[in-house]
Amino acid sequence: MATYIFGHTNPDSxxxxxxxxxxxxxxxxxxxxxxxRQGEISPETEFxxxxxxxxxxxxxxxxxxxxxxxVDFSDLAQAPHDIKEATILGIVDHHKxxxxxxxxxxxxxIRPIGCSNTVIKEMYDYHKVAIPxxxxxxxxxxxxxxxxxxxxxxxxxxxxxAVKELAEICGIEDYKALAMEMFIAKSAVEGASARNxxxxxxxxxxxxxxxxxxxxxxxxxxSVLESRIPELFADxxxxxxxxxxxxxxxxxxxxxxxxxxxxxLSDDASKVESAFGIKLQENQAWLDGVLSRKKQVIxxxxxxx
Ligand code: MG
Ligand code: MG
Ligand code: MG
Numbered sequence: 001m002a003t004y005i006f007g008h009t010n011p012d013s014x015x016x017x018x019x020x021x022x023x024x025x026x027x028x029x030x031x032x033x034x035x036x037r038q039g040e041i042s043p044e045t046e047f048x049x050x051x052x053x054x055x056x057x058x059x060x061x062x063x064x065x066x067x068x069x070x071v072d073f074s075d076l077a078q079a080p081h082d083i084k085e086a087t088i089l090g091i092v093d094h095h096k097x098x099x100x101x102x103x104x105x106x107x108x109x110i111r112p113i114g115c116s117n118t119v120i121k122e123m124y125d126y127h128k129v130a131i132p133x134x135x136x137x138x139x140x141x142x143x144x145x146x147x148x149x150x151x152x153x154x155x156x157x158x159x160x161x162a163v164k165e166l167a168e169i170c171g172i173e174d175y176k177a178l179a180m181e182m183f184i185a186k187s188a189v190e191g192a193s194a195r196n197x198x199x200x201x202x203x204x205x206x207x208x209x210x211x212x213x214x215x216x217x218x219x220x221x222x223s224v225l226e227s228r229i230p231e232l233f234a235d236x237x238x239x240x241x242x243x244x245x246x247x248x249x250x251x252x253x254x255x256x257x258x259x260x261x262x263x264x265l266s267d268d269a270s271k272v273e274s275a276f277g278i279k280l281q282e283n284q285a286w287l288d289g290v291l292s293r294k295k296q297v298i299x300x301x302x303x304x305x
Contacts, residue, residue: 003089004066006036006057006080007116008073010202013045017142018071018116019057021135022092025120026069028129033069036060038080042200044186048141051178052134052170069107072116074098077204077211092119094146094154095294099206114159115146121162137170144179145186148218148255152291180220183255187219194228194235198250204243205298207305211244214301216251216293222261225252229263233283236265246305247272251293259288271304 005023007015019035026033035057041049049056064085074091075098076083083100090107091100094116109119117139124131131139143163147155150163167175189197202215219225225232232250240248247266254260262285264272269280278285290296 001032001067003031003033003068004036004060004063005033005069005071006038006060007071008075008078008203009038010199011037011039011045012042012072012201013048013145014116014142015072016041016045016057017048017138018092018120020054021117021120021131021139022069022071022123023057024132024135025124025127025129029127034058042186043188044145044182047182047185048138051141052137054134054138070100071120074100074110075203075205076100077206092116092123094119096298111158112156114152114155115143115162117142117146118156118159118162121166122158131166131169133170136166137172140166140170140172140175141179141182144175145182148291149176149179149183151255151258152295154292154295183218183220187221187224189217189219189224189228194231195239197225197228198232198235198239203293204245205302207302210246210305212301212305213239213243213245213248214251214293214297215249216253216260218253218255218291220254220256222252222254222257229284232263233265236263240265247301249297249301251287251290251297253291255291258291259286260290261285262287262290272301275300275304 005019007018023033023035037057041056063080064082067087067089069090071092074093088102092109094113111119140163143159147159198215204213236248250263252261264283
């Protein structure tokens, strides 16, 4: 029986590529594994798959009775609804440890570095398995995405080293130019609905019994979204009601200006204000230097609840 490997809900490139790259490694070392995904592919991931001639993993949202590996998350709120009925064989991640627990011993590769695919690169090295060119290229892109081309404070030496080695394997010298192309593809917002934008990279968290949602749009230039902010807020209000959220935050992250415009609707906005030492104006604030949700947003928000 095969084992499934998948990333978090609203999968980003790390989640999709991580499922593919880890499944390939596992198959090479004699564990039959299938890469899957929990949701739709983003424009950025589409760009990566196309660039390296790969197809998306199959969509699968139910895992009761199956064996699974989790990539890029360990939070129940980002897991399939029936994860408690699955056997978790392992977790490969680079986030805070979430609230998923297991009944049996598991393999864990969790490191405080920039990308799950950097961890997977280290797993390939550990097992002495060669990475195929196309998979190496995709892993490189996933790392460049998660680390915002090395600008994110989450980026470590392990990540830059992995990118350089993967660039060599896939034969792409100017990987920063490719990354910029990728971020331009990611910044495509024309014709996208407010819900699509709000959920493109959206994560829900259980903060001490309180449900908090934080979405992020990483753009080359966030000013193209200015006229759509009222629409984003209207949809945030709907998401807040539908999902029983205490607080919903959408971060419009400008990777060139290196900061984020925070949009927030909350039952108690003072929690958000004290988390970041800001005063919201019309439910918004500019957070200078903030690029990373996992390192610069969640750790400040969590203690407020
Ligand atoms: Mg991710
Ligand atoms: Mg990641
Ligand atoms: Mg990200």
